[in-house]
Amino acid sequence: MSKTGKRRMPRWKRIVLVLASIVAVLAVTVGTLFTWLYTGARISTVGAGFHRALAVPPLASSTVEPDGTRVFDLRMQAGETDFVPGGKTPTWGFNGGYLGPTLRAERGEKVRVRISNTLPEASTVHWHGMHLPAAMDGGPHQTVPAGGAWSPQWTVDQPAATLWYHPHPHGATETHVQRGLAGMFLLDDERTRTLTLPRTYGVDDVPVIVQDVRFDGTRLDHGHQLMRSAGFLGDRTMVNGTLDPYLEVKDELVRLRLLNASTARVYDFGFADGREVHRIASDGGLLEAPHTTDRIRLSPGERAEIVVRVRPGERAVLRSFETAVGPDFWNQRFGGGDDSFDVLELRAAAVLRPSPPLPQALAPSELPTGQDAARHRFFELRMSGINGRKMDMARVDETVTRGTSEVWTVRNGNGMPHNFHVHDVQFRVLDVNGAAPPPSLRGPKDTVFVPSGTTMRLAMRFDGAADPDTPYMYHCHLLYHEDQGMMGQFVVVEPGGAAGTPQGAPHGAGAHGHRP
Ligand code: C2O
Ligand code: CU
Ligand code: CU
Numbered sequence: 001m002s003k004t005g006k007r008r009m010p011r012w013k014r015i016v017l018v019l020a021s022i023v024a025v026l027a028v029t030v031g032t033l034f035t036w037l038y039t040g041a042r043i044s045t046v047g048a049g050f051h052r053a054l055a056v057p058p059l060a061s062s063t064v065e066p067d068g069t070r071v072f073d074l075r076m077q078a079g080e081t082d083f084v085p086g087g088k089t090p091t092w093g094f095n096g097g098y099l100g101p102t103l104r105a106e107r108g109e110k111v112r113v114r115i116s117n118t119l120p121e122a123s124t125v126h127w128h129g130m131h132l133p134a135a136m137d138g139g140p141h142q143t144v145p146a147g148g149a150w151s152p153q154w155t156v157d158q159p160a161a162t163l164w165y166h167p168h169p170h171g172a173t174e175t176h177v178q179r180g181l182a183g184m185f186l187l188d189d190e191r192t193r194t195l196t197l198p199r200t201y202g203v204d205d206v207p208v209i210v211q212d213v214r215f216d217g218t219r220l221d222h223g224h225q226l227m228r229s230a231g232f233l234g235d236r237t238m239v240n241g242t243l244d245p246y247l248e249v250k251d252e253l254v255r256l257r258l259l260n261a262s263t264a265r266v267y268d269f270g271f272a273d274g275r276e277v278h279r280i281a282s283d284g285g286l287l288e289a290p291h292t293t294d295r296i297r298l299s300p301g302e303r304a305e306i307v308v309r310v311r312p313g314e315r316a317v318l319r320s321f322e323t324a325v326g327p328d329f330w331n332q333r334f335g336g337g338d339d340s341f342d343v344l345e346l347r348a349a350a351v352l353r354p355s356p357p358l359p360q361a362l363a364p365s366e367l368p369t370g371q372d373a374a375r376h377r378f379f380e381l382r383m384s385g386i387n388g389r390k391m392d393m394a395r396v397d398e399t400v401t402r403g404t405s406e407v408w409t410v411r412n413g414n415g416m417p418h419n420f421h422v423h424d425v426q427f428r429v430l431d432v433n434g435a436a437p438p439p440s441l442r443g444p445k446d447t448v449f450v451p452s453g454t455t456m457r458l459a460m461r462f463d464g465a466a467d468p469d470t471p472y473m474y475h476c477h478l479l480y481h482e483d484q485g486m487m488g489q490f491v492v493v494e495p496g497g498a499a500g501t502p503q504g505a506p507h508g509a510g511a512h513g514h515r516p
Helices: 011-040 175-178 190-194 329-334 479-484 508-511
Strands: 062-066 070-081 089-094 103-106 108-115 125-127 153-155 162-168 183-188 205-213 236-239 245-251 254-261 266-271 277-282 285-293 296-298 305-308 315-320 341-353 373-382 397-403 404-412 418-422 428-432 445-452 454-462 472-475 487-495
Touching: 011 285, 011 329, 103 108, 162 175, 162 254, 175 479, 183 254, 205 341, 236 341, 245 254, 254 266, 254 296, 266 305, 266 341, 296 305, 373 418, 397 404, 404 418, 404 445, 418 454, 445 454
Parallel strands: 070 108, 103 183, 205 254, 245 341, 373 404, 397 487
Antiparallel strands: 062 070, 070 089, 108 153, 125 162, 162 183, 205 236, 254 305, 266 296, 266 315, 277 285, 277 305, 315 341, 404 454, 418 445, 418 472, 428 454, 472 487
């Protein structure tokens, strides 16, 4: 202020003025920053082109022991992968540098997977979607130490399905999956052998493992960006570890086994030209009848099998469209709902082999209806924990009686997207906010997207072996949320039985299993 003859502005006015200017400058700066963040958060790879032939994970070799057990070998290893020009990318994989082979077994078959962990860290291998004893599940309690081995075995006892396997170490699942540890596990049964569905692996029956990634030079950048409460969201996608992939198609009908193996991203798949596809299977296997649609929305961990018809010589682009992940414009943008990706191009040959028409009926449902539910349970999804509690390896949250059906009500009022996955079972979605589920939620499910403001009722049956000491998990499959503790544990006990003490909790956490 000048010291001229003019009356000086009172001190308080000067302070107010200075403060007001500071606030104004801050507001403009913060406003600019947020606008910049908001605008920059929207991603699209539409039109980027398709330059590389799609890799198809090899079918895992196996041997059959005299008692009929099919034995696979999976080696968790560090490696390097050629993704981008300029050098190799350090990655992890099963039996290779990135991802893993496709395991395949028949309903009724005994399987054993000999896992060796040659990584510098402890991990686990979980069979997502598989109905199997808790001790074989590969959740956070079945740790395979660095340099260690683990050989789970079980009898395949569920319908044909597209399942997958991935690590599940408590607190580190997101990075282990991001580094490349994931693969498919396909189940077949009598029904799929007789139905006239495309089924020549890698030809007209193709795994489509979709992941979003971000590269920093030749390295994979796993960092979370500002405001991304969902966790990691990449700026491009790859399929089966191939960037900008195309697939040469030689048959009129091609079956795509879509797996969202991303850690946080929700995809809404469809074709760029709007053509309809036939959804034939959900997470846990075939639907009762094909469902014709132009959109397939999958949150992390979910699968769908679709059959698409191509015309000779054409190119058809599988895209992921903008989709409502909500609940507000902010979460919509920062949760990835405004993003779009060109995922995979199908390049049809000039002459196509004729495919038989799709069957009208696929498989009768084996799902419980919820009518005979012995128990109802409620799960409130919050990032801070499920039902207000963070995951505790030593605490059993729910005790379920073997041989009974239950209805689980899952609610997300958290203001951000979550999904819900239950180990060991496939469930039926009974209703969504009290209304009958849309056709997209029909069929056996083990993972379901639960947008904020949604209440869903799920019917499931627990008919496996009881093991009061070994829990199965239920959790949000946005892996950052899971790692943060958005997970709980249930055990299956004999009628009248009680939960025991979870074993295998690291750092002795399971030694004093305090009950809730
Ligand atoms: Cu896909 Cu608990 O896991
Ligand atoms: Cu799972
Ligand atoms: Cu979540």
